[in-house]
Structures are given as structure tokens and as C-alpha cells.
Amino acid sequence: MYDLIIIGGGPAAVSAGIYAARKKLKVLLITKDWAGQMSKAALIENYPGIKEMSGFDLMNKFVEDLKKNELEIKQEEAVKEVKEISKSELEVITDKGSYQTKSIIVATGRRPKKLGIKGEDKFIGKGVSVCATCDGPLFRDKQVAIIGGGNAGLTTALELAEYASKVYILEYMSELKADGFLQEKIKQVSKIKIMTNVKTLEIKGEHFVTGLVYQYRNPGNNKELVIQGVFLATGSLANSSFVKNMVELNKGEEIKIDSKNKTSDQRIFAAGDVSNISHKQIIIAAGEGAKAALNVYDYLKNL
Numbered sequence: 001m002y003d004l005i006i007i008g009g010g011p012a013a014v015s016a017g018i019y020a021a022r023k024k025l026k027v028l029l030i031t032k033d034w035a036g037q038m039s040k041a042a043l044i045e046n047y048p049g050i051k052e053m054s055g056f057d058l059m060n061k062f063v064e065d066l067k068k069n070e071l072e073i074k075q076e077e078a079v080k081e082v083k084e085i086s087k088s089e090l091e092v093i094t095d096k097g098s099y100q101t102k103s104i105i106v107a108t109g110r111r112p113k114k115l116g117i118k119g120e121d122k123f124i125g126k127g128v129s130v131c132a133t134c135d136g137p138l139f140r141d142k143q144v145a146i147i148g149g150g151n152a153g154l155t156t157a158l159e160l161a162e163y164a165s166k167v168y169i170l171e172y173m174s175e176l177k178a179d180g181f182l183q184e185k186i187k188q189v190s191k192i193k194i195m196t197n198v199k200t201l202e203i204k205g206e207h208f209v210t211g212l213v214y215q216y217r218n219p220g221n222n223k224e225l226v227i228q229g230v231f232l233a234t235g236s237l238a239n240s241s242f243v244k245n246m247v248e249l250n251k252g253e254e255i256k257i258d259s260k261n262k263t264s265d266q267r268i269f270a271a272g273d274v275s276n277i278s279h280k281q282i283i284i285a286a287g288e289g290a291k292a293a294l295n296v297y298d299y300l301k302n303l
């Protein structure tokens, strides 16, 4: 039986793994992949110690450091359910097996929210994307639309402007929600056009995307943009469904934690973007992961 199972492979899980292994706990880390949200960031400029680096490269460095420690890792394995065996034993069930443990840290991050409009599912991978870093180069000299005017949308727009001939940002509200710093940057790129008060209705095409139907909210006749790519940047959802029967979630399905990363079940801790912490950033996720591991250590010591 493990002392601790860490679920996830982003900055929160990696730093939890490092801290727990250094405390000599018997640890298993289970992750679908190392390609969490961080690996989708084109350029990280706000992590101390590195001036700038792609999220993918920084994630590789994190994983390299993790693997120097003594812990077991199961990658390409997804957790499906967590169950109670007894008061002191939990079972983590994956798509490949099941494992017993005294405690768990959930650090499974978030996934992009869907728009729920016609054409979205049909054209995923055929013009519809959630990752500019991964797919940006495919849109060289093409016209693209980004749905969402928050930080994610504007970062995506700046990245795509390096390849695309024209970049539209479509925002439902009357103003962009992104940080002022990003809004200033966007204004300096002439090929980016901002459209506010816009409701997106349908992604069109035959085999690949050829257009996007939208409507100005007030009043609205349907209009169509000729584009070859649609990037979704309307927010994200917490990856918490596999523990929803064990721990309390908030309305946004984030796992509720206290200042010691404890959930409503004393054996289960959570860290990073899957939890209800107020800011979602790499340094915060990494810090929360370390803190969760130290809190698990204290919990196990007092059993």
C-alpha cells in the first residue's frame, strides 16, 4: 500500500512528488501525460529563475527534476474513480489497474470549456483548436478567429499573429476582460481585429473549417467571417469528476480546500488549478503542490 498517490502531471503534481519523495513517503504519481496546461503556453516570462522559456521546455525541466527522486510513476494512465476501502485505505482506479493508498493529492488541473455550438465537435482537429502553441504553424497565411477576449484569448491572438494573415478576436461582452498589459500589446498588432458584443453561432465547412457564423448581440442579423481556423479561449473547467462522490466541489466543480490543502475528506488533499484557489498560475500551482505534500506528511505522521 502507498502512503500517498498523487494524481496529475502538471506543476502542482510534479512539485508535490518532489517534496513527498524527499520526505521518504512511499509515493505513486499517476498521470495521463505531462502535457498539462503549462505545456500549451508559448512563452513563460513570469517564473523566477528563467528569463523566458516555452511552457513545453519548462515542463520538461520539471519532469527531469521529478525523476531524480525516489517515487513510482505511471504515465499514460488516467484515473477514473476514487473509492473508500476502509477508514484508513483508499482505492484509486485507473483505466489500467487499481492501487491502494493511505492518502491522495489531486492535482489534475483544468481543460478548455466547450462553446456548445454547431460544428465545434465535427471540426476539432480540422480547423478547430484549443492550443495555439501546438497548432499555430498550421495556420500560416490563413485567417483565424479566437473566441474569447480574456487573457487566454489575447495570448492566443498574439501567438497566432506570427503566422496568420488576419486574426479576429470575438468577445461576447462589450469589453475585453484581459489584463491591460495584454490589451496594450494587442493594439500594436494591426492584423488583429477585436469584435465585441458578438455571439458565435456556428462553425461551418465541409471537410475543414471555412467560416464562422456570428451575430451582434444588439440587434442581430447573422453574419459570416471567412476563416480557416477557430481557437477556443472561453475559459476552462476543473478535472474533478472522478472524485466528485468523495469530496466537496464548488459550483465551478473546483475542489474546495482549506489553507492546508485539505478537502472535505481528511485523506484527500488537492493542489493547483483543480482546486478553488483564487489565482491559476504555474508558480502558484507548484507552490500549492509542495505545500500539499508537506501537509500530507504531517497528516500521516499524526495518524
Ligand SMILES: Cc1cc2nc3c(=O)[nH]c(=O)nc-3n(C[C@H](O)[C@H](O)[C@H](O)COP(=O)(O)OP(=O)(O)OC[C@H]3O[C@@H](n4cnc5c(N)ncnc54)[C@H](O)[C@@H]3O)c2cc1C
Pocket (backbone or CB within 6 Å): 007, 008, 009, 010, 011, 012, 013, 030, 031, 032, 033, 034, 035, 036, 037, 038, 039, 040, 041, 042, 043, 044, 045, 046, 077, 078, 079, 080, 107, 108, 109, 110, 152, 155, 239, 242, 271, 272, 273, 274, 280, 281, 282, 283, 285
Ligand atoms: C495557453 C495557456 C497559457 C498559460 N500561460 C501561463 C503563463 O505564462 N504563466 C503562468 O504562470 N501560467 C500560465 N498558464 C496557467 C498555468 O499553465 C496553470 O496555472 C498551471 O499549468 C496549473 O498547473 P496544474 O498542475 O494545477 O494543472 P495542469 O497544468 O492542468 O496539469 C494537470 C495534469 O493532470 C493530468 N490529468 C488530468 N486528469 C487526469 C486524470 N483523470 N488522471 C491522471 N492524470 C490526469 C493532465 O494530463 C496534466 O498532466 C497558462 C495556461 C494556458 C492554458
